[in-house]
Amino acid sequence: MKKFLTLFTFLILSLAGIEASGADYKTLFAYPSAPDTCSTTESRFNYCTLHFWDNFDVTKQLTPATDSLLVTAMSDFISFMKQANGNVALGAIRSLMFKAQANKPNFMKLMDAASLLLYLNNPGVKDDVYLTFLKCVLDASWVPGKDKALYKDLYSRIDASRLGAEMPNIDVSDGSGKKKLYDLPADSAQMVLLFFTGDDADSPLERTRLSVDVGVNESIKAGYMKVINIYTGKNTRQFLAEATQYPNWTLVASPEVYKQIDVRGVPSLFILDNKHVIQTKNVTVDFIKRAFYN
Numbered sequence: 227m228k229k230f231l232t233l234f235t236f237l238i239l240s241l242a243g244i245e246a247s248g249a250d251y252k253t254l255f256a257y258p259s260a261p262d263t264c265s266t267t268e269s270r271f272n273y274c275t276l277h278f279w280d281n282f283d284v285t286k287q288l289t290p291a292t293d294s295l296l297v298t299a300m301s302d303f304i305s306f307m308k309q310a311n312g313n314v315a316l317g318a319i320r321s322l323m324f325k326a327q328a329n330k331p332n333f334m335k336l337m338d339a340a341s342l343l344l345y346l347n348n349p350g351v352k353d354d355v356y357l358t359f360l361k362c363v364l365d366a367s368w369v370p371g372k373d374k375a376l377y378k379d380l381y382s383r384i385d386a387s388r389l390g391a392e393m394p395n396i397d398v399s400d401g402s403g404k405k406k407l408y409d410l411p412a413d414s415a416q417m418v419l420l421f422f423t424g425d426d427a428d429s430p431l432e433r434t435r436l437s438v439d440v441g442v443n444e445s446i447k448a449g450y451m452k453v454i455n456i457y458t459g460k461n462t463r464q465f466l467a468e469a470t471q472y473p474n475w476t477l478v479a480s481p482e483v484y485k486q487i488d489v490r491g492v493p494s495l496f497i498l499d500n501k502h503v504i505q506t507k508n509v510t511v512d513f514i515k516r517a518f519y520n
Contacts, residue, residue, distance in 0.1 A: 254295040255281040257302070271309035275318045278303050284326050288335050300339040304351060316358045323362035330368065337363055337377075345380070345490070348508060353388045353488075357381060387487035393420075393502045396486050398456060398478040401466050407454075408502070410476050415452035416500050417445070419514065421475075422483070424492040425459035432493040432511045437472055439511075441518030446474045456480050458492055 258277040260270035288296055307315035326333040337359060344356040360381040363369055369377075386394050395406045412418055421436065423429035433455065436442060445451035453475045457465040462479040469477045483489055488507065489496075495514060496507040506513075 252295060252298075253302075254292060254299045255279075255283070257281075268309070268311060271306055272311055272314045275303070275306045275310040275314055276321075278306055278318065279322050279325070284329050284332055287329065288332050293335075296335060297339050297342065300336070300343055304343060304355070307355065308351065312352070312354070316354060319355070319358045320362065323359065327366060327368075333366070334369075334373075348490070353384050357384060357388075360384075383484075383486065384488045387496075387504060387507065389504055389507065391504055393496065393498050393504050394487055396480060396483055398480045399462070399466075400476075400478045401469065405478070410454060410478065412452050412500065414449045417451045417505075418498040418500075418502075419451065419453045420496040420498065421453055421455045422489050422492045422494050422496070423455060423457055423459075425461065426492060429493045433472075436511050436514065437475070439515055439518070442514065443474065445518075452476070454478065456483060458483055458489070 258274050258280060260273040264270040264273050282299070303318075307318070310318075323333065323336065326336050340356065340359040344351055344359070360377050363377045364374060364381060393407070395408045398405050398407055398410070400410075419442075421433070423433055436453070442451065442453070446453065453472075455472065455475050455477045457477070457479040458481055459465065460481065462481065465479060466477055469475075490508045494508045494510065497505045497509070497514075499505055
């Protein structure tokens with residue numbers, strides 16, 4: 227966690243530098259331009275994704291002075307990947323990280339930038355993209371064991387709860403004792419909101435905002451939606467005693483959930499369909515509210 231707090235600071239400073247540059251948009255290296263032979267939009271994005279880092283000199287040491295430009299480059303690379311063929315995008319990542327092993331500090335800076343943009347500042351890119359970056363670190367024999375353990379843990383949790391995959395049957399507990407997530411009645415709900423909260427100051431506020439939302443409550447009454455509030459903090463008994471305040475919700479606790487799945491912070495929500503498939507994850511209450519009123 228300490229490592230990622232450091233990385234988060236790096237992101238804030240880097241993005242501040244990008245924003246300050248405004249119209250004077252600088253890049254770390256020259257970006258590719260697709261040739262005229264690329265006649266379709268996808269083929270042009272495929273070309274630019276595959277060749278994005280061609281002019282990046284991996285042997286030239288990256289410094290704190292170039293950190294913001296590196297984040298800019300990684301952000302632009304991700305933007306190209308979103309429009310490219312999935313296999314092309316993953317292949318481009320592997321090619322970049324293989325080349326980057328020629329300079330180990332640069333390799334880790336690239337990995338840090340990917341972590342910041344794909345993990346801490348999730349831009350809606352498929353999990354496979356970040357998992358491919360992580361796999362490159364795990365496959366590098368020279369990466370220190372402490373760093374590798376951190377990335378291995380991240381890989382395991384993200385892989386266990388990928389977008390589009392079935393939600394793991396995590397351990398939870400309610401007033402009657404320990405259970406599994408799938409033991410909780412979903413009734414006829416077509417959508418299940420897993421609302422992760424904790425001991426942070428924002429959780430009570432966001433619980434109130436979600437509980438009084440007209441659209442959410444109408445969906446619950448109609449049997450279309452189910453809200454399962456999963457508490458991740460230390461005061462389990464106190465939390466479960468509040469169940470009567472939320473009669474239309476199911477309240478359970480799971481303090482170890484961070485070790486099992488990709489919960490990146492609280493308060494946040496996972497949205498499942500009626501087959502337990504993860505439709506989206508780590509979204510805010512505002513995201514849910516916009517879904518009803520936009």
